[in-house]
Amino acid sequence: MHRMIATAVVVSASAALFPAAPATAAASAPKAAPKAAPSVVAAPEVTSAACKKPCNRKIVNDYPYKTSSWHKTDPWNFYRRECVSFAAWRIRQRLGVKFHNHFRGVQWGNAKNWDNAARRARVKVNRTPKVGAIAQWNAGKFGHVAYVARVNRSTVVVEEYNKGGTHRYGTRTIKRSSVQNYIHFF
Numbered sequence: 001m002h003r004m005i006a007t008a009v010v011v012s013a014s015a016a017l018f019p020a021a022p023a024t025a026a027a028s029a030p031k032a033a034p035k036a037a038p039s040v041v042a043a044p045e046v047t048s049a050a051c052k053k054p055c056n057r058k059i060v061n062d063y064p065y066k067t068s069s070w071h072k073t074d075p076w077n078f079y080r081r082e083c084v085s086f087a088a089w090r091i092r093q094r095l096g097v098k099f100h101n102h103f104r105g106v107q108w109g110n111a112k113n114w115d116n117a118a119r120r121a122r123v124k125v126n127r128t129p130k131v132g133a134i135a136q137w138n139a140g141k142f143g144h145v146a147y148v149a150r151v152n153r154s155t156v157v158v159e160e161y162n163k164g165g166t167h168r169y170g171t172r173t174i175k176r177s178s179v180q181n182y183i184h185f186f
Contacts, residue, residue, distance in 0.1 A: 054094035054132040059149045059159060061169040063089055070167045077101035083145045084111050086161035086169070087134050090147040095132055097185045111136060112143030115181045124184040129156045129176050134183040146172075148182065 063086055065074055070081035076092065077100055078085040091099040101108050104121035108114055114136050118125045129135070133148045135158050146160035149171070157173050 057131065057149065059157065059171055061159075062093075063161065063169060066169060070162075075100075081161055081167040083160055083162045084108070084114070086159070087111075087145040087147055090159070091134070091185055094147075095185050099185070110142040111145040112138050112140070114143070114145055114183060118183045125181050126184070127177075127179075127182065129179065129182050130184060132184075132186065134185075135179040136181040136183055138180055145183075151176070 065080040065085065068080050070079055072080050074080050074085045074088070076085070076088045078088055088099050088101075091097050097103075103117075104123075106117045106121040108117040114134065115125050115138065125136075129148055129151045131148055131151055135146045135148055135156065137144045144160070144163065146158035146163075148156050149159050150157035152173075154176055155173050156176050156179065157171060159169070159171050161167065161169055163170055163172070
C-alpha cells in the first residue's frame with residue numbers, strides 16, 4: 001500500500017510585493033498549521049519569495065575601504081574608493097561572484113572598459129535594469145559604474161562611489177533609460 005504525502009506551502013501577499021523580506025521577518029513568521037491528518041505533512045509558512053541573488057538588498061555604505069587611502073589597491077586589484085572598487089565589492093558581497101580586475105581572463109580596468117570587458121568575458125550586457133546589475137556609462141575619461149539597488153517603473157536607485165571625483169559613497173535615483181549599459185553577473 002502506498003501512502004500519499006502532500007506538502008502545503010503558503011506564500012503571503014507581501015511576498016509578491018516585497019520579494020526580499022528581511023531574515024528577521026521570516027524568523028518571526030507564524031508557525032505552520034498543525035497536521036490535518038496523519039497522511040498530510042504541512043510545511044512551514046513561506047513569508048517571502050525564494051531568495052534569488054542578491055538576497056541582501058539593504059542600501060547602506062558597508063564598503064570596507066570607506067576611510068582608507070584611495071591611492072592603494074583593494075584585494076580585487078582596483079583602486080580603493082573608486083567606483084570600480086565599490087562595484088567589485090558589491091559583485092563579490094551581494095552576488096557571490098569572485099570578481100576581480102582579471103575576471104575570466106579579461107582585464108576590466110576603468111569603468112569605461114567594463115561593457116566591452118563583460119562582453120569578452122561572456123557576461124550579459126543589455127539595456128534592461130535588474131537589482132544586482134551594474135549600471136555602466138562610457139562618458140568622461142574613465143567612465144562610471146554603480147550598483148543597481150532598486151528598480152522601479154521608470155527609475156533605478158544606484159549605489160556608487162566617487163561620483164564626480166569625491167571618493168565618497170552616495171545613492172541616486174535616476175531614469176532607467178539614462179544608463180548606457182546594464183551588466184548582469186547572474
